[in-house]
Amino acid sequence: MKMIEAIVKPFKLDEVKDALLEIGIQGMTVTEVKGFGRQKGHKETYRGQEYTIEFVPKVKIEVAVQDSQVQRVLDTITRTAKTGSIGDGKIFVRDLAMAVRIRTGETGDTAL
Amino acid sequence: MKMIEAIVKPFKLDEVKDALLEIGIQGMTVTEVKGFGRQKGHKETYRGQEYTIEFVPKVKIEVAVQDSQVQRVLDTITRTAKTGSIGDGKIFVRDLAMAVRIRTGETGDTAL
Amino acid sequence: MKMIEAIVKPFKLDEVKDALLEIGIQGMTVTEVKGFGRQKGHKETYRGQEYTIEFVPKVKIEVAVQDSQVQRVLDTITRTAKTGSIGDGKIFVRDLAMAVRIRTGETGDTAL
Ligand SMILES: Nc1ncnc2c1ncn2[C@@H]1O[C@H](COP(=O)(O)OP(=O)(O)OP(=O)(O)O)[C@@H](O)[C@H]1O
Ligand SMILES: Nc1ncnc2c1ncn2[C@@H]1O[C@H](COP(=O)(O)OP(=O)(O)OP(=O)(O)O)[C@@H](O)[C@H]1O
Ligand SMILES: Nc1ncnc2c1ncn2[C@@H]1O[C@H](COP(=O)(O)OP(=O)(O)OP(=O)(O)O)[C@@H](O)[C@H]1O
Ligand SMILES: [Mg+2]
Ligand SMILES: [Mg+2]
Ligand SMILES: [Mg+2]
Numbered sequence: 041m042k043m044i045e046a047i048v049k050p051f052k053l054d055e056v057k058d059a060l061l062e063i064g065i066q067g068m069t070v071t072e073v074k075g076f077g078r079q080k081g082h083k084e085t086y087r088g089q090e091y092t093i094e095f096v097p098k099v100k101i102e103v104a105v106q107d108s109q110v111q112r113v114l115d116t117i118t119r120t121a122k123t124g125s126i127g128d129g130k131i132f133v134r135d136l137a138m139a140v141r142i143r144t145g146e147t148g149d150t151a152l
Numbered sequence: 153m154k155m156i157e158a159i160v161k162p163f164k165l166d167e168v169k170d171a172l173l174e175i176g177i178q179g180m181t182v183t184e185v186k187g188f189g190r191q192k193g194h195k196e197t198y199r200g201q202e203y204t205i206e207f208v209p210k211v212k213i214e215v216a217v218q219d220s221q222v223q224r225v226l227d228t229i230t231r232t233a234k235t236g237s238i239g240d241g242k243i244f245v246r247d248l249a250m251a252v253r254i255r256t257g258e259t260g261d262t263a264l
Numbered sequence: 265m266k267m268i269e270a271i272v273k274p275f276k277l278d279e280v281k282d283a284l285l286e287i288g289i290q291g292m293t294v295t296e297v298k299g300f301g302r303q304k305g306h307k308e309t310y311r312g313q314e315y316t317i318e319f320v321p322k323v324k325i326e327v328a329v330q331d332s333q334v335q336r337v338l339d340t341i342t343r344t345a346k347t348g349s350i351g352d353g354k355i356f357v358r359d360l361a362m363a364v365r366i367r368t369g370e371t372g373d374t375a376l
Pocket of ligand 1: 074129328329
């Protein structure tokens with residue numbers, strides 16, 4: 041199992057979510073964050089407005105998936121989150137040692 | 153060391169926290185998040201109110217523990233976060249390569 | 265690649281950020297969280313004000329780096345986030361299996 045964590049532009053959340061639902065993703069968790077990349081947040085254009093502040097608002101989307109789904113999720117997020125301008129975001133993938141679905145007590149892949 | 157990450161119903165936070173303190177947990181970090189599982193957030197009942205929106209408010213509880221404590225923490229969270237209704241949440245476990253306690257500089261298990 | 269996750273006092277964010285930029289860090293993500301450590305949040309002094317509540321506001325700083333940079337980032341965060349009083353925070357390090365820079369499609373170390 042892997043946790044895929046994508047930090048994307050907030051206005052892209054719905055488009056990414058819909059695309060992930062279309063490929064069969066069962067759940068996700070979203071956190072409001074702020075950050076910067078190589079341009080240090082300077083002059084990043086966000087929804088048509090120019091920011092000169094250093095931290096730019098982003099959303100973090102977390103999706104826990106079976107190993108076999110990782111590549112498809114990465115492709116889907118990359119395709120839908122991309123605008124071609126700076127600040128489009130990053131995706132990080134990390135191993136999951138275990139998962140539990142609280143209501144049923146299921147563990148492992150079937151818990152996702 | 154492991155990081156245990158539980159996404160639970162917000163009104164369960166205090167009950168889970170108290171149960172974790174009772175089994176000797178030394179610290180935790182809480183983040184407000186929103187998400188959905190298999191029902192896509194539709195018709196999930198939360199504090200007696202019905203949500204038709206897609207993202208439902210949740211809290212993420214993160215607890216870093218020694219390997220020997222993992223099973224007890226999982227059992228405690230599962231027991232206290234469970235209502236029996238949909239949306240009770242998920243627990244994810246991931247490896248921790250290192251931990252540092254900033255004030256003392258301690259590292260490893262004693263830093264937790 | 266590693267993800268370094270530091271939970272620090274909110275008023276230390278700018279100092280930690282500036283120190284990380286000075287050692288060449290290219291990006292970071294910040295989340296507002298709340299938590300407690302060994303003192304259970306009791307009597308923790310924060311910006312001169314005494315909190316008796318159990319959860320104390322903190323910020324989580326996440327920095328994805330190449331393995332060779334981990335020790336320098338740990339040293340920099342520890343040095344700048346430390347006040348010497350309780351509640352200075354924790355740093356957790358976890359493995360990253362993969363990273364993608366969305367705009368360019370780059371993966372691995374060059375994506376960070
Ligand atoms: N090394 C990093 N560690 C942690 N988070 C990062 C890192 N780099 C970027 N991020 C997060 O991703 C967000 C988007 O980064 P961004 O897309 O600007 O990266 P970039 O490398 O500057 O690419 P681009 O040149 O396309 O802007 C940042 O606001 C930050 O939240
Ligand atoms: N695959 C997943 N990846 C990331 N987060 C998830 C995933 N599945 C669920 N979550 C998070 O856990 C929360 C609770 O999920 P939920 O308990 O509804 O899961 P479920 O599989 O639908 O189980 P149930 O049938 O009991 O509702 C979601 O709101 C979301 O934040
Ligand atoms: N075991 C843990 N798991 C998850 N988060 C933790 C853990 N311990 C501490 N934290 C997070 O780090 C923050 C700061 O912790 P804190 O510095 O008070 O740790 P401590 O062990 O009590 O050290 P000190 O004695 O210096 O206060 C907490 O508010 C919480 O968000
Ligand atoms: Mg950038
Ligand atoms: Mg559900
Ligand atoms: Mg403390």
